[in-house]
Amino acid sequence: MKTKPLTKTAVRVYEAVRAFIADTGRSPTYEEIYEGSGVDPNTVTSALSQLEKRGKIVRPVKGLIAIPGQPIPNPPIRVKLGYQRRTEKRKRECLTCGGDFDSEWNGNRVCKPCKTSSTWVSSQSNDYSTPGLRSA
Numbered sequence: 001m002k003t004k005p006l007t008k009t010a011v012r013v014y015e016a017v018r019a020f021i022a023d024t025g026r027s028p029t030y031e032e033i034y035e036g037s038g039v040d041p042n043t044v045t046s047a048l049s050q051l052e053k054r055g056k057i058v059r060p061v062k063g064l065i066a067i068p069g070q071p072i073p074n075p076p077i078r079v080k081l082g083y084q085r086r087t088e089k090r091k092r093e094c095l096t097c098g099g100d101f102d103s104e105w106n107g108n109r110v111c112k113p114c115k116t117s118s119t120w121v122s123s124q125s126n127d128y129s130t131p132g133l134r135s136a
């Protein structure tokens with residue numbers, strides 16, 4: 001079976017991923033691959049599946065990209081934040097509506113009704129950092 005060479009885009013994505021992991025020790029997010037490679041986010045997705053099919057990268061866990069033969073990198077910051085949540089359940093003031101609600105953890109600052117509103121979801125899609133946890 002003859003294999004086609006990788007597309008230039010896939011090579012760029014691969015180089016960006018490899019450089020990112022070497023530099024930070026963690027797996028990049030799509031956003032970071034985009035920043036590192038200049039390849040637009042939609043193309044990043046197809047480039048990654050191409051690379052995965054060729055065995056250039058592996059994805060042992062959803063959202064985690066690793067280079068075969070190299071140590072498994074740390075998860076991307078966005079994924080990692082989920083694990084760093086401190087379970088400090090208490091009443092907190094919602095940042096959106098200002099009402100008190102039962103907050104699950106210290107970074108949980110928007111009440112459930114606000115969270116499910118479309119405004120919050122759309123503004124959140126561009127927010128890859130959680131204030132206060134960024135410097136971790």
Ligand SMILES: [Zn+2]
Binds near residue numbers: 094096098
């Ligand atoms: Zn609210």
